[in-house]
Amino acid sequence: MAGGAVTVQLSEKAAHRPKHITESVGVRIVLISIALLFLVLVVLLPLLSVFIEAFKKGADVYFAALRDPDALSALRLTLTTAIIAVPLNTVFGIAAAWAISKFRFRGKNILITLIDLPFAVSPVISGLVFVLLFGAQGFFGQWLQAHDIKLIFALPGIVLATTFVTFPFVARELIPLMQAQGVQEEEAAASLGARGFQIFWRVTLPNIKWGLLYGVILCNARAMGEFGAVSVVSGHIRGETNTLPLHIEILYNEYQFAASFAVASLLVMLAVLTLIVKSFIEWRTNAKSPERSADDAH
Amino acid sequence: MKGSTSKRTKPRSVLPGFGLSLGFTIFYLSVLVIIPLAGIFVKTSGLTPEQFWHTVSNARVIASYKVSFLTSFYAALVNLVFGLIIAWVLVRYRFPGKKLIDSLIDMPFALPTAVAGISLTAIYAPNGWVGKLAEPLGLKIAFTPLGITLALIFIGLPFVVRTVQPVLQDLDNEVEEAAVMLGAFRWRTFRRVILPELIPALLTGFALAFARGIGEFGSVVFISGNMPMKTEIAPLLIMTKLEQYDYKGATAIAMVMLIVSFILLLLINYLQWRSNRRVVTA
Numbered sequence: 001m002a003g004g005a006v007t008v009q010l011s012e013k014a015a016h017r018p019k020h021i022t023e024s025v026g027v028r029i030v031l032i033s034i035a036l037l038f039l040v041l042v043v044l045l046p047l048l049s050v051f052i053e054a055f056k057k058g059a060d061v062y063f064a065a066l067r068d069p070d071a072l073s074a075l076r077l078t079l080t081t082a083i084i085a086v087p088l089n090t091v092f093g094i095a096a097a098w099a100i101s102k103f104r105f106r107g108k109n110i111l112i113t114l115i116d117l118p119f120a121v122s123p124v125i126s127g128l129v130f131v132l133l134f135g136a137q138g139f140f141g142q143w144l145q146a147h148d149i150k151l152i153f154a155l156p157g158i159v160l161a162t163t164f165v166t167f168p169f170v171a172r173e174l175i176p177l178m179q180a181q182g183v184q185e186e187e188a189a190a191s192l193g194a195r196g197f198q199i200f201w202r203v204t205l206p207n208i209k210w211g212l213l214y215g216v217i218l219c220n221a222r223a224m225g226e227f228g229a230v231s232v233v234s235g236h237i238r239g240e241t242n243t244l245p246l247h248i249e250i251l252y253n254e255y256q257f258a259a260s261f262a263v264a265s266l267l268v269m270l271a272v273l274t275l276i277v278k279s280f281i282e283w284r285t286n287a288k289s290p291e292r293s294a295d296d297a298h
Numbered sequence: 299m300k301g302s303t304s305k306r307t308k309p310r311s312v313l314p315g316f317g318l319s320l321g322f323t324i325f326y327l328s329v330l331v332i333i334p335l336a337g338i339f340v341k342t343s344g345l346t347p348e349q350f351w352h353t354v355s356n357a358r359v360i361a362s363y364k365v366s367f368l369t370s371f372y373a374a375l376v377n378l379v380f381g382l383i384i385a386w387v388l389v390r391y392r393f394p395g396k397k398l399i400d401s402l403i404d405m406p407f408a409l410p411t412a413v414a415g416i417s418l419t420a421i422y423a424p425n426g427w428v429g430k431l432a433e434p435l436g437l438k439i440a441f442t443p444l445g446i447t448l449a450l451i452f453i454g455l456p457f458v459v460r461t462v463q464p465v466l467q468d469l470d471n472e473v474e475e476a477a478v479m480l481g482a483f484r485w486r487t488f489r490r491v492i493l494p495e496l497i498p499a500l501l502t503g504f505a506l507a508f509a510r511g512i513g514e515f516g517s518v519v520f521i522s523g524n525m526p527m528k529t530e531i532a533p534l535l536i537m538t539k540l541e542q543y544d545y546k547g548a549t550a551i552a553m554v555m556l557i558v559s560f561i562l563l564l565l566i567n568y569l570q571w572r573s574n575r576r577v578v579t580a
Contacts, residue, residue, distance in 0.1 A: 017390060021474040023484055028391055035387040036399070038380045042452050043405050045427065046417035053420055092326045099320040102313050111323070113567050117331055120563040122513025123411075124533035125552045128540065129334040132341050137545055139337065164330055186313050196314040218408065225410025227516035228533065232540060245412040245516070252416050252520065261420075264413040271408035275401045 050268050053261035065251075065259035066266070073239045074247035074263075080155065081230075081243065082223040085163040089219055093170025094212070098200075101178035102186065112175065118167045126164045127232025130157055153235030158243065161229040166222045173215030174208060181207055210281045221274040225267055338556060341549045353550040358526050359535060363554070366532040369443055370511030373450030374458075377507045378500060381458025388459075389466045403459050406452055411516025418449055419521045441523030446531065449517040454507030461503035465496055465573075498573040502566055509562040512555065 023031070054062055065071060096115060100108060118126065132138050134151040144151060151157045185207070189199045205212075227245040234241040242250065244263060251260035342350065353359065387393075388400055406414065422429045422439040432439055439445050469492065477487040515533040522529040532555055539548035 017471070020478050021471060021487075022390065027484075031383055032387050032391060032393055035380070035384045038384065039399060039402060041428070042448075042455060043402055045421050046414060046452070047405065047409075049417045049420045049427070050413065053417075088326075092323065095319040095326075096323040098315060099323050103311050103316045103320070105316075105320070109567070109571070111327075113563065114327060114332070116563060116567070117335065120509055120513075120559040121335070122515065122533045122536075122552075122555055122559070124515050124536050125338070125513070125556060128536060128548060128552055129337055131540065132337045132545065132549065133334055135545075137543070139340075160330075164334070167330060183311065183313060187311075190312045190314070199313070200315075221408045221410075225408075225413070227410060227412040231515075232537065245410050248412050248416065257420075260416060264410075264416060267410045267413050271405065271410070271413075274408040275404055278404065279397070279401050 047268060050261050050264050053257060054265045055258075056261075057258040061258050062262045062265075065256075065262035068259070070239050070242065071244075071247055071263055074242045074244045075266075077155070077158070077242065078224050078244045081159050081162050082220055084159045085166055085223045086216060086220050088163055089166055090170050090212075090216055092167070093172075093174050093215060093219075096171040097174035097178045097208075098204075100175050101181075102183050115168050115171050118164055123165055123226065123228025124232055127161050127229040130160050130164070130233055152233050153237065153241060155241070157233035158230050158241065161233045162223050162226050165226050165229045166219045169219035169222060170212070170215035173211050173218070177208055177211040178204070210285055214278055214281050217274050217277050221270055224270060335556075338549055338552055341545070342553045345546055345550060349546065350550050350553075353547050354554055358530070359532075359551055361527045362530045362532040362535045362551075365443060365446065365528075365530060366512050366555075369446040369531075370450055370508050370514075373447045373454055373511050374504050374508040376447070376451050377454045377458045378504050381455060381503060381507075382462055382496070382500065385459045385462040385466055389463060403456050406454075406456050411453070411514065412520070414452055415449060415517040415520035418452060418517065419445075422448060422521065440521050441525075441529065443529060445521040445523070446518050446529060449521050450507075450511040450514060453514050453517055454511055457506035457510065458500070458503035461499045461506065462496060465499040469495060498569055502569045502573070505562055505566045505569065509559055509566070512562075513559065 022028070054065075096111075099105075100112065131152055134140055134144060134157065136145065136152075138152075151160070185203050186199050189203045194202065224243075225245055226243075227249070230243055231246060231249075234243065234246055236242060236246060236250070238250070244267060248260050248263050248267075251257075251263065345353075384403070388396065388403075419426070419440050421427050422432075422445060424430070424433050424438065424440070426440070429439055437444075439448060473491055473495075474487055477491045482490065513533060515531070515537075518531055519534055522531060522534075524530050524534060532551060536548045536551050536555075539545075539551065
């Protein structure tokens with residue numbers, strides 16, 4: 001669970017405590033204040049500052065920064081990258097979760113650990129591995145050059161690095177979910193004569209669709225926001241190999257702060273949207289599972 | 299309970315697709331992750347031990363490791379304390395806006411690191427909202443190791459909260475009730491009864507935040523100031539070496555970091571495996 005992409009549901013039950021096993025009102029207020037102050041300083045202020053800095057020079061500068069040709073081409077590249085990387089990792093995530101949750105085999109724990117590998121690797125190193133493979137001095141560098149194929153400092157390198165970094169997200173969201181659901185429903189379907197994809201479409205997918213959706217949108221948010229790995233393989237060619245986060249960096253380093261924060265605000269909105277979808281999914285799952293709500297009623 | 303349904307005694311499953319799904323999983327994993335990562339090991343083995351040692355024992359490289367490991371450690375420590383408080387408050391108390399706060403915790407997962415980097419810098423730089431207040435006190439935050447730690451606190455926050463939260467949620471009231479009946483006061487109950495239950499989760503969260511911090515790049519480069527020997531992190535030094543086409547140097551530095559990350563990953567998996575087993579046998 002190294003991704004941390006675990007959905008936790010706040011249960012009302014745990015918050016409803018008899019007086020003798022909770023803290024005094026004073027202690028509660030102090031703890032809540034500490035928690036809130038910490039979150040304001042570390043999370044909320046930075047978020048607000050993005051919009052305030054972005055509009056510091058007025059709405060004109062804001063929209064001009066977004067309409068800038070370089071910004072638009074960065075947006076296009078970011079979207080293209082996500083459109084390739086996210087479906088690939090989604091198919092992988094479903095396959096991996098199916099194999100791991102529905103069957104027993106040796107080395108399953110090793111496989112789960114290996115899926116976590118990209119989480120443990122620094123984004124810069126994730127980019128480095130592809131430069132070592134496909135860069136000019138890399139293992140396949142000369143062969144690629146001889147055949148006039150450009151992977152590094154071009155779209156394929158960016159897609160590869162992004163796919164590597166976002167590799168575990170869907171799998172990590174689906175594996176615990178499908179493990180918890182067990183195999184009974186699928187086995188019942190199989191014994192009634194359903195075939196492979198029929199079982200998946202009719203039985204498994206309806207059960208996992210919300211978890212899958214969250215995995216996909218989180219994977220997408222990370223794919224669109226990846227900085228370190230993409231920075232290594234992109235070569236920073238303006239208007240060509242700059243993604244949105246790289247474009248933000250360039251503007252920032254050129255002291256065009258308002259423009260930089262304007263582009264950043266797009267990515268903040270993407271992150272907020274991601275979290276809204278997550279909350280919606282949690283609300284759906286809570287509403288859908290009667291056991292849990294019956295539990296909460298006590 | 300979950301264990302009893304998924305643990306089947308039948309050796310063969312009636313479900314289809316085992317070969318296809320496992321085969322594709324292993325193929326995709328190998329092509330995209332294992333083989334590229336193995337490239338680093340192959341490249342490093344091209345260095346003589348002296349060359350390798352010469353690169354990684356360079357004063358600037360050692361300094362960058364120190365910055366990376368120390369700031370990650372302190373950030374993980376801060377998250378350990380505040381993450382526990384936040385998880386505690388979210389699970390056990392009721393207050394307005396709790397749902398909103400809960401979703402805010404995931405922000406560092408969803409927000410691009412570069413955006414976090416520039417916005418934290420904007421606030422904690424000497425002319426920023428908070429930096430302005432801290433400056434008269436003689437406290438410089440941005441462009442010092444403190445700034446790096448701050449960025450890593452942001453990045454690591456969800457790890458501790460999200461690993462502790464479910465454990466805290468599932469904790470039985472009865473144990474606490476018993477402690478109260480035996481005459482234990484609240485603080486003592488916490489220390490003797492609740493905290494021991496949370497330790498595996500706290501350790502996992504700490505290790506996750508620490509591991510993430512060591513490798514973090516995007517949020518740190520803006521706020522760190524990147525002064526060699528002082529505020530230069532190891533991932534940035536890899537980047538610098540790459541820009542100078544010093545592939546061997548970059549690989550050697552990366553190799554040391556990878557080994558540390560792998561050890562941490564194994565530790566984290568071991569911790570989780572242990573706590574899962576405890577849940578099943580309990």
